[in-house]
Amino acid sequence: KxxxxxxxxxxxxxxxxxxxxxxxxxxxxxxxxxxxxxxxxxxxxxxxxxxxxxxxxxxxDIRFKTALEIEQERANVKKITTGSQALDGLLGGGIETRTMTELFGEFGSGKTQICHQVSVNVQLPPEKGGLSGKALYIDTEGTFRTERIKAMASAIGLDPKEVLQNIMSIRAINTDHQIAIVEELQDIIARDESIKLIVVDSVTSHFRAEYSGRENLAVRQQKLNRHLHQLVRLAEIYDLAVIVTNQVMARPDMFYGDPTVAVGGHTLYHVPGIRVQIKKSRGNRRIARMVDAPHLPEGEVVFSITNTGIRD
Ligand code: ADP
Ligand code: MG
CATH class of the missing domain: 1.10.150.20 (5' to 3' exonuclease, C-terminal subdomain)
Incomplete structure (x- = not known):
């Protein structure tokens, strides 16, 4: 093929x-x-x-297809539970395969916790909201924690050691390294098609650090765009889910409009997929807002981050 x-x-x-x-x-x-x-x-x-x-x-497969064919293709999309029924509902059933889901939000909003939870949940059997699959976790900020994985695994009755064994994590040290890792994923996944989730947490931090300043914006957008498109392609070819996170900063200098601004600029808007904003609420409560999905209504739900993971 x-x-x-x-x-x-x-x-x-x-x-x-x-x-x-x-x-x-x-x-x-x-x-x-x-x-x-x-x-x-x-x-x-x-x-x-x-x-x-x-x-x-x-x-x-670039050709005209009947709407019926397209419907049949969509029917093959699978979903991974996030651990929260409300969040799953917002997502139309869970994190979808064949699509890239972008989680954006401020520091501490819970993006990394969701990435951990879905890396565990993808291992559940389909009847429990998983895909009996493995996860690949590209960690750019050094925030991947096995303690969190073990706690989340035990809480849903999975063997923590087995769950750890089914998550492969790599620390990406700069943009070039991050790009190279994704370029090599094709070969890794082709050898092991039980991989059903790719996480890039965060997809933008190295780009932001290395290409700061207006004069570098165009190059940054171009490189990031290509990188994101490669991830989308992997999702489509291998029928797997891709989650990327994007930190947004509070903008105290902004007096009106949305006080947070996506670090990737508008770049991420040009990439097909689902965008969800995560906002802090009281205590361990969080608000998830569907920003732009081709087939889902906009809306907001509340979920919580607990010691055992993402819950309602
Ligand atoms: P982001 O990646 O968006 O910066 P995180 O996913 O790291 O944010 O979320 C951090 C938050 O998750 C913490 O502020 C805390 O509220 C919550 N959290 C982290 N670990 C635990 C835990 N063991 N028990 C309960 N809540 C936790
Ligand atoms: Mg994080």
Whole structure:
């Protein structure tokens, strides 16, 4: 099955190099290219360009589909419970596969706790709200805690040691490292299709630190966008859930409008998926607000963060 450019027929190291250099680094970019452009840019015969464009389109299943076909595809989307019925309800049943879910909110709002909880819950059998799957956890802030995993696992009757064994975590040290990790995920997941959840907590912190300042904004947006699209692709190809977190800062200098601003700027808006804002409320109560989902109504629910995890 064709999953990357490397899998297209006749694309070896040499041609792969030419394509990448010409800016064609994803199946999508090839699928939507014109044969003329691709041929000129990569210095390949027109017939080769036509062939790989067709293959890329077939692989991505880019064609008109009947609404019935689309409905059947949507029916295959699976959901992972968050531990809170209210939050699941807001999400239309839970965290969806084939989609990227962005959690954004202030420091301490509970983004990391939700990521931990879903990494545990994905291991539950389907009848209990899981996918009997494993989780990959990309930790950029050093906030992954096995204590929290164990507490959450025990609370729902799972063996803590087994649950720890089914979560693979890696600390990403900078943007380049974070990007490289996601680029390698394809191979890791292809070898182990029991991986049903990818977490990137947080997806924006390194980008913010390394590309601060107005003059770096364009480069940051471009790199972050590509990174996010790669994650969305993995969700779609492997029918798995992707959760990314995005810290927003309180803006004391803002007197009206939303006093928090998403750190990724507007970048994340251009990536398909579900966006949920988490806000602090009284004590351990939190408010989740559906910001923009293609098929879900906007709305707000309350949930809590407890010692045993996310609950109503
Ligand atoms: P974010 O990732 O959005 O910055 P976190 O997910 O780290 O926020 O949430 C931190 C909050 O989670 C803490 O302020 C606390 O309220 C709650 N929390 C963390 N650990 C526990 C625990 N063991 N028991 C109860 N609540 C906890
Ligand atoms: Mg966090």
């Amino acid at each position: 064709i999953k990357t450019i490397k899998d297209l027929s006749g694309v070896g190291q040499a041609l792969l190099g030419k394509l990448t250099e010409a800016g064609y680094s994803t199946l999508e970019s090839i699928a939507v290219a014109s044969p003329q452009d691709l041929s000129t840019a990569a210095g390949i015969p027109l017939t080769t360009a036509q062939r790989i464009i067709k293959e890329a389109r077939d692989a991505l």
